[in-house]
Amino acid sequence: MIEIIINIITGTLIFLGAALTVVAAFGVIKLPDVYTRNHAASKSATLGIMCILLGTCLYFFQTEGVFNSRLILAIAFIFITSPVAGHLVIRAAYNTNVPMCDHTIRDDLKQQQKITSE
Amino acid sequence: MFSFVLHASLVLIALSMIGFIYRVIKGPSTPDRVVALDAIGINLVAITSILSILLKTTAFLEVILLIGILAFIGTVAFSKYLEKGVVVEHDRNNH
Numbered sequence: 771m772i773e774i775i776i777n778i779i780t781g782t783l784i785f786l787g788a789a790l791t792v793v794a795a796f797g798v799i800k801l802p803d804v805y806t807r808n809h810a811a812s813k814s815a816t817l818g819i820m821c822i823l824l825g826t827c828l829y830f831f832q833t834e835g836v837f838n839s840r841l842i843l844a845i846a847f848i849f850i851t852s853p854v855a856g857h858l859v860i861r862a863a864y865n866t867n868v869p870m871c872d873h874t875i876r877d878d879l880k881q882q883q884k885i886t887s888e
Numbered sequence: 889m890f891s892f893v894l895h896a897s898l899v900l901i902a903l904s905m906i907g908f909i910y911r912v913i914k915g916p917s918t919p920d921r922v923v924a925l926d927a928i929g930i931n932l933v934a935i936t937s938i939l940s941i942l943l944k945t946t947a948f949l950e951v952i953l954l955i956g957i958l959a960f961i962g963t964v965a966f967s968k969y970l971e972k973g974v975v976v977e978h979d980r981n982n983h
Contacts, residue, residue: 781893784938788897791931795904798911798927804920807911811927819930822897823952826937830946838946841937844953848930851956855926855963862970863919 776832783825790818802871804863812856820845891942898938905931922966929959 797810827841864879908931911924933955940948965975 777890781890784897784941785893787934788900791904791934792900794927795907798924799907804915804917804923807920808923811923815927815930819934822934822937826941829941833944834946836946838949840949840953844933844949844956847953847960848933848956851960852926852930855960855967856923858964858967859919859922859926859970862967863917865971866919868917868919 773832776828780825780829780832783821783828787818787821787825790814790821794818802873804868805860805870808856808860808863812853816848816852819848823848894938894942898935898942901931901934901938918970919967922963922970926959926963929955929962933959 791814794811794814797814798807801807801810823841823845827838827845830836830838830841870877905928908924908928912921912928915921915924933952936948936952936955940946969975
C-alpha cells in the first residue's frame with residue numbers, strides 16, 4: 771500500500787518537473803529578447819529539475835531503503851548556482867549592449883549609471 | 889503505469905531540448921546561446937536522473953552532480969569572457 775502511494779507521489783513529481791521543463795523551453799522559444807528568455811529559462815528549468823531530483827531520491831529511498839545524500843546535494847547545488855549563472859550571463863549581456871525588445875519603456879540601471887558617472 | 893509516466897517525461901524533456909537547440913542555432917546574440925546551453929545542461933541532469941530510475945541503478949548519481957558543476961563553471965567562464973575579454977586575468981598590479 772505504501773509502495774503504491776510513494777509511486778504516485780514520485781510519478782507526479784517527475785511529470786511535474788518534465789512539464790515545467792517544457793514550459794521553460796516554450797518561453798525560451800517564444801519570448802522576445804534575451805532578458806525575458808533568461809527569466810523563463812533560469813526559474814522554470816531550475817524548479818523542474820529540483821522536482822525531478824526529489825522524485826528520484828524518493829524512488830530510491832522506497833526501492834532500496836538507502837537515502838542517497840548525493841541527490842539532496844545536487845538539489846542544493848543547482849538551487850544555489852543556477853540563478854547565479856543566469857545573473858552573470860545577463861549582466862554580461864547588459865554590459866555588451868545586447869538590445870532589449872521594442873516594448874521596453876523603462877531602464878532604471880541606465881539612469882543609475884548615468885547619475886553615478888556624472 | 890509508473891513506467892509509462894517515466895517514458896512520457898523523457899519524451900517531454902527531449903522535446904524541450906529540441907526547443908533549446910533551436911534557440912542555440914537561431915539566437916541573435918551570444919548570451920542567448922549561453923542561456924540555452926545552460927538550460928541544455930540542466931536538461932541533461934534530468935535525463936540522467938530518469939534513466940537511472942528506468943535502469944534501476946544508483947551508479948549514475950555522481951554523474952548528476954558532475955554535470956551540474958560543469959554547467960555552472962562553463963556558464964561563469966563564458967559570461968566572464970563576454971564581459972572582460974579574458975577568462976583568467978594574469979595582471980597582478982591592476983587591482
